[in-house]
């Protein structure tokens with residue numbers, strides 16, 4: 001009988017990672033296409049400020065659902081945030097691999113320890 005993987009040996013769900021990568025590829029393929037046929041193309045044609053504004057709006061809607069304890073709505077708003085974040089990555093030339101690499105670089109470093117290691121800001 002196969003042994004159950006220890007928590008540290010368990011791989012991240014492939015489906016979770018792949019859906020974001022597929023979405024990235026889809027949005028990237030929409031760049032410069034007909035904005036009447038693709039919401040992503042329309043959003044990117046409206047420019048970086050509009051993309052950033054939409055991301056900010058979706059993030060605020062997401063945090064409102066979290067604060068209000070609306071689990072189902074939080075799931076939907078989270079999907080909106082991720083979609084708009086991916087549009088922002090495509091527009092800025094950032095790839096999912098860039099972000100995964102940064103997350104992997106941080107693996108195992110506590111946020112508390114990282115903050116404590118920062119150079120102290122000078123006062124006054």
Ligand SMILES: N=c1c2ncn([C@@H]3O[C@H](COP(=O)(O)OP(=O)(O)OP(=O)(O)O)[C@@H](O)[C@H]3O)c2ncn1[C@@H]1O[C@H](COP(=O)(O)O)[C@@H](O)[C@H]1O
Nearest residue numbers: 023026027030037038039040041042043054079080083084
């Ligand atoms: N995940 C999404 C996704 N989430 C949200 N949205 C759209 O985002 C829009 C948000 O509506 P809003 O009124 O807030 O935004 P807006 O139309 O820019 O409005 P204003 O700022 O002008 O007021 C809606 O049209 C949603 O359908 C998405 N549109 C596309 N995707 C994914 O992107 C793929 C490619 O889509 P297209 O680029 O449309 O082909 C799709 O197959 C999906 O997988």
